[in-house]
Amino acid sequence: MNNNSYCVVKMKKGLNQICYKFFSCLSNPTRLAAIEKLIQKPMSVNEIANALGEEQSMISHNLKPLLECNLITSNRHGKKRIYSLNTETMEALFKIVKNHAKKYCPKGGKCLIKED
Amino acid sequence: MNNNSYCVVKMKKGLNQICYKFFSCLSNPTRLAAIEKLIQKPMSVNEIANALGEEQSMISHNLKPLLECNLITSNRHGKKRIYSLNTETMEALFKIVKNHAKKYCPKGGKCLIKED
C-alpha cells in the first residue's frame, strides 16, 4: 500500500490518481463521523472512539488514511496523540457539498433522483 | 436502495447522511474516468465505454449513482441518451482537490505521508 512513506494508488490515469484516495477517505461513515467530531475540537483517538461509541483500534485504523491524505494532522501532547482537522481543505469541501445538497436534496439528506 | 425516486442512505448521523453517498460516487476509478471524459464533452454511454475500453453495461451501472447524486445529468438525443457533467459542482470540487494536492502531494499524484 505504500512504498516508503509515499502511498501510491494503482489507478487508470490522470485525475484519478490524485482524486481516488482523496475521495475514498471521505466515503466512509466511520471516518465522516470522526471528522464531524474533529470539527468541534482536536481530539485523541480514545476521545473520538468514546464520543462515537466505537473501538479504539477501529478509529485508529480509520484515522490512518485521513492522515495519509493530509485531511487531518496529528501531534503529541503528553502521552496522547492529538488529531486535528485540516480545516482549510475540509471547510471548503463541506461548503461545496452543502451547497450541492441544498440545491439537489430538498428532503434534507435524501438525494432527489432527477428524471428528465 | 431507494424508496421511490428518493435514495436514502443508512447512516449514523448528521453530516454523514448528506456526504456519504456524494463522496462514494467519487471514490471509484471507473466513475472518475467517466467523469474525466465528460469534462471534455457530453457523451452517450457507448461513447464513454468506447473511450475507456470498457463494457457498455458497466459504464451504465456506474453512471447511475452519479445521476442519483446529480453529479451528472442526462437527456435523450434521438436514440442516444447523452450524459453531461454538473460542471458547477464538479469544477468547484476539483479546484479544491487540485489545490490540496498541490500543497500536500509534491510528487504529482502520490500523497506524501507526513510525519510529525
Add this chain to the structure above:
DNA sequence: ACACAATATGAATTATTATTCATATGTAAT
C-alpha cells in the same frame, strides 16, 4: 529500568461494492 497508559498493527473475518454476462426495455426508422 519498570509499569502503565495510549495508540498502532496484523491478520482473520465480515461486509460492502464492482464487474460481468445474459437479457430486457425502449426508441426510431423502414
Add this chain to the structure above:
DNA sequence: ATTACATATGAATAATAATTCATATTGTGT
C-alpha cells in the same frame, strides 16, 4: 410490426474495504 441500435437491469461472481480481536509498540512518569 419488425428490425436494429442504444441503453438499462438483475443476479451471480469477484474484488475491495471495514471491523474485530489479540497483541505489539511507543512514549511518560516514577
